[in-house]
Amino acid sequence: AKIPVTVLVTGAAGQIGDAIVPMIARGIMLGPDQPVILHLLDIEQAAESLHGIRMELTDAALPLLKGVVATTDIVEACKDVNIAVMLGGSPRKEITLRKHMLSTNVSIYKAQALALEEHAAADCKVLVVANPANTNALILKQFAPSIPKKNITCLTRLDHNRALGQIAERLKIHVSDIKNVIIWGNHSTTQYPDVNHVTFTTRNGERPIREHVADNHWLKTEFITTMQQRGVAIIKARKASSAFSAATAACDHIRDWVFGTPKGTWVSMGVYSNGSYGIPPGLIYSFPVKCEKGKWSIVQGLKIDEFSRAMMDATAKELIEEESLAKSCLE
Numbered sequence: 650a651k652i653p654v655t656v657l658v659t660g661a662a663g664q665i666g667d668a669i670v671p672m673i674a675r676g677i678m679l680g681p682d683q684p685v686i687l688h689l690l691d692i693e694q695a696a697e698s699l700h701g702i703r704m705e706l707t708d709a710a711l712p713l714l715k716g717v718v719a720t721t722d723i724v725e726a727c728k729d730v731n732i733a734v735m736l737g738g739s740p741r742k743e744i745t746l747r748k749h750m751l752s753t754n755v756s757i758y759k760a761q762a763l764a765l766e767e768h769a770a771a772d773c774k775v776l777v778v779a780n781p782a783n784t785n786a787l788i789l790k791q792f793a794p795s796i797p798k799k800n801i802t803c804l805t806r807l808d809h810n811r812a813l814g815q816i817a818e819r820l821k822i823h824v825s826d827i828k829n830v831i832i833w834g835n836h837s838t839t840q841y842p843d844v845n846h847v848t849f850t851t852r853n854g855e856r857p858i859r860e861h862v863a864d865n866h867w868l869k870t871e872f873i874t875t876m877q878q879r880g881v882a883i884i885k886a887r888k889a890s891s892a893f894s895a896a897t898a899a900c901d902h903i904r905d906w907v908f909g910t911p912k913g914t915w916v917s918m919g920v921y922s923n924g925s926y927g928i929p930p931g932l933i934y935s936f937p938v939k940c941e942k943g944k945w946s947i948v949q950g951l952k953i954d955e956f957s958r959a960m961m962d963a964t965a966k967e968l969i970e971e972e973s974l975a976k977s978c979l980e
């Protein structure tokens with residue numbers, strides 16, 4: 650029998666937590682033959698709902714679930730964790746000032762970094778979902794120096810999947826026949842969804858998407874704005890922010906990281922920059938990555954046109970500003 654993997658979910662009593670906990674417990678993240686132990690963390694005010702989730706997990710009689718720790722104690726939550734999915738944070742709706750949101754969340758990520766540094770497994774893989782996702786991950790990297798920096802990532806897979814969905818709908822093809830979109834940069838409105846390298850499957854092999862889109866203009870205008878405003882559109886329709894699609898994307902991110910990306914395919918992940926494509930080293934920036942044997946690497950050698958260059962630099966600039974704002978909040 651396989652040794653169980655311990656997965657931490659912070660902010661587990663929240664919306665995305667509600668959606669992702671059953672996915673993990675049923676093998677969507679790590680596969681149908683991988684036993685898991687769940688560590689669920691939330692704050693004192695959410696202790697009751699956390700208890701409720703724990704009761705439901707018991708009632709679901711799940712064969713893969715070998716243990717549950719539901720706690721408001723950060724140290725207990727981080728103990729021997731192999732994978733950490735960080736959803737916990739103050740929701741944007743209650744905090745209107747960006748600086749206030751940033752300062753609240755970066756101090757949470759500093760504290761959680763210190764706990765992970767001390768108590769998590771040495772090769773723990775971390776996925777930060779909570780906003781500002783890239784900058785929270787950057788702070789986490791700074792305050793958990795013994796966790797390899799390649800193990801600290803943030804979620805841009807939701808944006809990646811959204812782009813595939815938009816293209817599929819527009820071209821009336823199935824989403825599984827399209828690949829290699831790229832989300833560059835920050836998980837924010839400055840993100841750049843790049844379709845220059847997208848291909849789709851035809852009877853005659855892989856063809857560039859641009860050959861199939863009569864309306865190239867759409868890709869440079871409406872497509873990009875739809876992408877940038879999709880989060881807001883979901884809130885308007887659902888009266889709540891995306892939960893199921895965010896949970897799905899987080900499972901996709903971890904699954905591909907652990908098991909690898911299919912040959913010839915890449916995905917978008919927020920990872921620390923090594924200077925590839927002229928992005929300042931050390932930023933947590935979304936790149937196209939391939940994964941193999943539990944490790945990601947940035948796809949090299951893609952041609953970048955002038956339009957892309959400007960978009961990639963603009964989102965990097967925003968991340969640099971966020972970083973200095975975050976650091977000033979921690980002083």
Ligand code: NAI
Nearest residue numbers: 660662663664665691692737738740778779780804807895
């Ligand atoms: P939510 O507000 O429903 O849940 C957040 C949970 O975190 C709450 O249960 C809250 O009590 C808990 N929490 C607050 N402080 C905490 C702390 N110090 N330790 C542990 N838990 C704490 O929010 P939702 O909808 O589940 O979203 C979670 C985060 O993910 C938000 O920051 C949201 O902006 C972000 N998000 C990111 C996406 C991405 O693609 N990167 C997509 C969708 C959401």
